[in-house]
Amino acid sequence: MTMAPRTLYDKIWDFHVVTEEPGRPSLIYIDRHYIHEGTSPQAFSGLKAAGRRVRRPDLTFAVMDHSVPTKNRELATIDPDAKGQFDALARNCRETGVRLFDMFSQNQGIVHVIGPELGLSQPGMTIVCGDSHTSTNGAFGSLAFGIGTSAVEHVLATQCLREYRSLPMRVQVNGRRPVGVTAKDVILAIIGKIGISAGVGHVIEYAGETIRGLSMEGRMTLCNMSIEAGARAGMVAPDETTFGYIEGRPFAPRGKDFQAAVERWKNFATDPGAVYDKVYELDGTKIVPQVTWGTNPGMVTGVTGRVPSPDSFADPGERKAVERALAYMDLKPGTAIADIPVDYVFIGSCTNSRLEDLRAASKVVAGKHVASSVKLALAVPGSRTVKAQAEKEGLDKIFTDAGFEWRDSGCSMCIGMNEDVLPAGMRCASTSNRNFEGRQGKGGRTHLVSPITAAASAIAGHFVDVRETGVDLE
Amino acid sequence: MQPFTTHSGLVVPLDRVNVDTDQMVPKQFLKFLTREGYGRVLFYDWRYLPGERPNPDFVLNQPRYQGASIMLTRRNFGCGSSREHAAWGVADYGLRAIIGPSFADIFFKNCASNGILAIVLPDEQVDDLFRRAESTPGYKLHIDLPNQTLRDDQGLELKFEIDEFRKQMLIKGLDEIGLTLENEVEISAYEKSHQPEPEQHAPVDFSFPAAS
Numbered sequence: 001m002t003m004a005p006r007t008l009y010d011k012i013w014d015f016h017v018v019t020e021e022p023g024r025p026s027l028i029y030i031d032r033h034y035i036h037e038g039t040s041p042q043a044f045s046g047l048k049a050a051g052r053r054v055r056r057p058d059l060t061f062a063v064m065d066h067s068v069p070t071k072n073r074e075l076a077t078i079d080p081d082a083k084g085q086f087d088a089l090a091r092n093c094r095e096t097g098v099r100l101f102d103m104f105s106q107n108q109g110i111v112h113v114i115g116p117e118l119g120l121s122q123p124g125m126t127i128v129c130g131d132s133h134t135s136t137n138g139a140f141g142s143l144a145f146g147i148g149t150s151a152v153e154h155v156l157a158t159q160c161l162r163e164y165r166s167l168p169m170r171v172q173v174n175g176r177r178p179v180g181v182t183a184k185d186v187i188l189a190i191i192g193k194i195g196i197s198a199g200v201g202h203v204i205e206y207a208g209e210t211i212r213g214l215s216m217e218g219r220m221t222l223c224n225m226s227i228e229a230g231a232r233a234g235m236v237a238p239d240e241t242t243f244g245y246i247e248g249r250p251f252a253p254r255g256k257d258f259q260a261a262v263e264r265w266k267n268f269a270t271d272p273g274a275v276y277d278k279v280y281e282l283d284g285t286k287i288v289p290q291v292t293w294g295t296n297p298g299m300v301t302g303v304t305g306r307v308p309s310p311d312s313f314a315d316p317g318e319r320k321a322v323e324r325a326l327a328y329m330d331l332k333p334g335t336a337i338a339d340i341p342v343d344y345v346f347i348g349s350c351t352n353s354r355l356e357d358l359r360a361a362s363k364v365v366a367g368k369h370v371a372s373s374v375k376l377a378l379a380v381p382g383s384r385t386v387k388a389q390a391e392k393e394g395l396d397k398i399f400t401d402a403g404f405e406w407r408d409s410g411c412s413m414c415i416g417m418n419e420d421v422l423p424a425g426m427r428c429a430s431t432s433n434r435n436f437e438g439r440q441g442k443g444g445r446t447h448l449v450s451p452i453t454a455a456a457s458a459i460a461g462h463f464v465d466v467r468e469t470g471v472d473l474e
Numbered sequence: 475m476q477p478f479t480t481h482s483g484l485v486v487p488l489d490r491v492n493v494d495t496d497q498m499v500p501k502q503f504l505k506f507l508t509r510e511g512y513g514r515v516l517f518y519d520w521r522y523l524p525g526e527r528p529n530p531d532f533v534l535n536q537p538r539y540q541g542a543s544i545m546l547t548r549r550n551f552g553c554g555s556s557r558e559h560a561a562w563g564v565a566d567y568g569l570r571a572i573i574g575p576s577f578a579d580i581f582f583k584n585c586a587s588n589g590i591l592a593i594v595l596p597d598e599q600v601d602d603l604f605r606r607a608e609s610t611p612g613y614k615l616h617i618d619l620p621n622q623t624l625r626d627d628q629g630l631e632l633k634f635e636i637d638e639f640r641k642q643m644l645i646k647g648l649d650e651i652g653l654t655l656e657n658e659v660e661i662s663a664y665e666k667s668h669q670p671e672p673e674q675h676a677p678v679d680f681s682f683p684a685a686s
């Protein structure tokens with residue numbers, strides 16, 4: 001019997017089915033479970049209340065990231081609620097034997113940054129975390145998705161999840177990516193085109209020349225925002241770029257084992273002729289640097305564009321949402337994006353805080369200074385490993401000389417659960433992934449951009465086309 | 475988990491598309507250690523003016539919708555963050571069912587885990603329910619999960635679809651973990667044949683070594 005051609009998603013799924021019964025969601029095995037202080041306390045207490053144990057502490061990895069202070073770690077004690085969560089995570093890990101990167105660990109970082117960085121996330125795996133941006137790990141050709149706290153408890157207890165198969169969807173981006181256009185611009189352009197609910201019930205596979213040309217860092221940025229298109233997961237089939245990134249990392253197989261792993265990983269690719277439920281195609285050569293103007297990531301346009309008018313939206317629900325968004329963002333239809341001033345700049349988050357992001361942004365600000373109208377510009381490395389390497393390369397100095405604050409790693413102003421909160425009424429050029437009302441701080445106004453656009457806008461004091469700054473962006 | 479069989483209740487219409495979970499339970503309330511108490515903070519920034527005074531413009535605060543236990547919503551409800559706090563807030567506020575044209579995947583699952591019935595209906599039917607709820611003070615719906623029907627007092631009767639597994643879990647108020655633990659034999663067998671343990675080859679700065 002010959003098997004029908006399968007997608008990458010189907011192959012990972014099939015490999016992880018523990019049991020299947022008609023009329024029930026399948027039981028699938030989970031290879032890696034990452035947890036953080038924000039969504040795990042109730043899972044551990046539920047487990048304890050039911051007298052259950054953690055089945056596979058060796059496949060579970062914990063980190064403190066969401067509420068950690070980025071200025072001075074000792075400040076943790078000032079916020080009693082955050083401290084309560086840190087203490088609970090440390091206690092739960094101690095009691096159950098789960099490895100923990102606490103906020104003082106040299107390997108600490110945002111959960112979605114450190115999994116790949118340590119070589120824990122590998123092709124063909126199932127990876128979950130109580131956090132929607134777990135999709136970041138799909139860059140390795142793994143099935144990685146966010147789960148709620150009840151599901152965290154389920155995985156702790158059983159190392160499995162009960163799931164229905166999602167529908168595979170392909171987003172094909174053709175052609176060479178233009179200079180000055182980053183992975184962030186590619187994903188924002190995708191979401192702008194397909195909308196924020198196109199991916200509901202689906203897992204996206206990104207393909208095409210533009211995608212193949214991205215580094216692993218870029219692919220992580222891309223997959224990170226799959227959830228902003230409504231998909232629980234996004235993935236890129238593994239290739240030499242993937243294998244090269246993994247090799248030599250602490251949890252990557254070594255020597256002969258690595259070669260054997262690579263051979264196995266190569267099978268995680270979509271077969272020719274496999275069928276997707278939906279296919280979208282974009283011309284990558286036409287993508288320009290993107291800036292969001294509204295309160296969801298689909299409300300986006302090119303930096304050379306203008307704020308749209310609500311009247312240009314046919315759907316009445318959409319029109320109302322755009323009216324609300326423009327009122328919240330304090331923007332008038334027709335305003336040129338380049339005329340929008342910037343008060344705050346945030347370079348960080350699991351979307352854009354890896355070494356490549358910081359290197360690129362530092363090039364843009366080198367030898368210049370943040371505009372005097374900018375109240376605060378933050379550069380927050382995604383992990384302490386990134387931070388150490390950036391400092392070795394002198395990037396911290398470039399940022400601070402330009403007027404940025406250089407911080408310790410954590411989620412920081414992406415979500416504002418620590419002291420890094422965007423004040424009400426302030427407008428922020430942010431490299432994070434969500435521009436929802438109040439996301440970075442109540443009343444704060446978020447514009448999502450790439451690290452180089454954020455950097456260039458910090459210098460100019462308003463949004464600018466980074467391609468026009470004269471900086472060599474190759 | 476509280477079982478769900480039939481439920482009758484007052485309907486509150488929340489006429490917004492793409493309501494995200496950041497809006498349902500904002501970040502400052504994500505630092506508690508329990509699952510309780512999130513009803514007070516549900517839709518916090520929309521619901522309250524400074525000083526936690528109820529914002530009279532927000533639909534949940536209007537006198538006619540006090541005590542509502544069924545919410546009508548628009549497309550892509552519950553998008554964004556995976557925070558289950560949003561579902562805890564919905565349940566704690568006293569909402570037992572949410573009706574809308576579509577729900578974000580993770581939120582949809584989180585509802586099921588917390589005994590909340592999320593009902594998907596076609597756009598036209600949702601539009602019609604909005605019209606009825608907004609034009610009829612005290613508008614009530616009667617939900618019958620075993621028969622998968624929805625009725626009002628004006629003679630409207632609708633069928634809705636729900637996956638049989640979720641339906642039974644809700645009706646019986648079952649704990650999904652308990653059910654999965656019955657598959658112990660299969661899980662162990664899978665682990666024997668598939669699972670290489672993560673091998674560490676370089677020093678990593680952990681607080682607690684994994685227990686074996």
Ligand code: SF4
Pocket residue numbers: 066110111112131133349350351410411414415432433
């Ligand atoms: S950086 Fe932002 S999006 Fe990423 S895990 Fe932290 S809070 Fe979530």
